[in-house]
Amino acid sequence: MKDLGGLMKSMQQMQVKLAEAQKKMESIQAEGQAGAGMVKVTLTGEKLSGISIDKSLCDPEEVEILEDLIKAAFEDARKKAEDARKSMEGDIMGGLPLPPGFKMPF
Template identity: 50%
Template sequence: MKNLGDMMKQVQAMQSRMAEMQAKLEQATVTGQSGGGLVKLTLSGKGVMTGLDVDVSLLKAEEKEILEDLIVAAHADAKAKSEAMMAEEMKSLTGGLPLPPGFKLPF
C-alpha cells in the first residue's frame, strides 16, 4: 500500500500544479502577426481573442479580401504560439515525463 499512497501524493501534487498552470495561462497572452506586422492579433493563454490591431493602410474597400486573409493568418500565428506555450507549460508540469500518444492534459 505504500506505493499507492506515494502515487496518490504525486497525483495531488500534479493537480495542484495543474491549477497553478491554468491560472498562469489565464493571465498570459500571445500576439500573432501577418503582413509584416500590418495585422496583429492577441490571444489569451486560453485561446480567447483579446485584441486586434489593423494598420490603417489596409482600411480600404479594395483591400477587404487581403485584410480578411491577414486576420486569419495572424490568428493562426497567435494560435500556434499559444499551443507552443501550453506544450512548454505541460512539459514543465509533467517533469518531462513522456505521455502516451493522444494523452492530453488537462483531461
Template identity: 50%
Template sequence: MKNLGNMLKQAQQMQSRMQEMQAKLESTEVEGASGGGMVKVRLTGKGDLRRVSIDPSLMNADEREVLEDLLVAAHADAKQKVEATMAEEMQKATAGLSLPPGMKLPF
C-alpha cells in the first residue's frame, strides 16, 4: 500500500508540473524562418500563429508561388521548434516519475 501512496503523490506532482508547463507554453513564442530569413512566422507554444513577416522583395506577382512555398516552409520550421520545446518541457514535467514499461505521456 505504501507503494500506491507514493505513486499517487508522484501523479499529483506530475499533474501540477503539467499545468505549469501548459501555462508556460501558452506564453512561449517561437520563430520559424525560410528563404534565408525572407519569410518568418511566429507561433505560440500551443501552435497558434501570431505573426508573419515577409521581405518586401517577395511582394510581386511573379514571386507568388515562391512566397507561398516559403510561408509553408517557415510554418513547418516554427512547428518543429514548438514540438521540440514541448518535448523538452514534457521531459522536465515527468522527471523522476517511473512509468510502467510501454506507458507514454500524455495519455
C-alpha cells in the first residue's frame, strides 16, 4: 500500500468532520406541516421540540382527524430532517472513496 499514510490522514480529518457534523445535526431544526399549516411539528436534531395546533381543530368529535394531522406533520418534519442529514453527509464525505452502501455512524 503506497499511500497508507495519506489514507490515515484522510481518515483522521474525516473523524474531526464527523464530530462537527454530529454537533450540527443536534441543532438542525425541521418543521413539518399538515392541514394547510394548521398543525405544525418542530424537530430539533432527532427530538420533538414543538407542536402547534390551530384551535379550530380542537373538536372532541374529530379527534381522529387531529391525530392524523399530527402524524402527517411529524412525518413531514422527519423527512426534512433526514434530507438535511443526507445533505450534510454528502458534504462531509465528498471526495472520500467509500464502499457502496457505507452508512455514517449517526
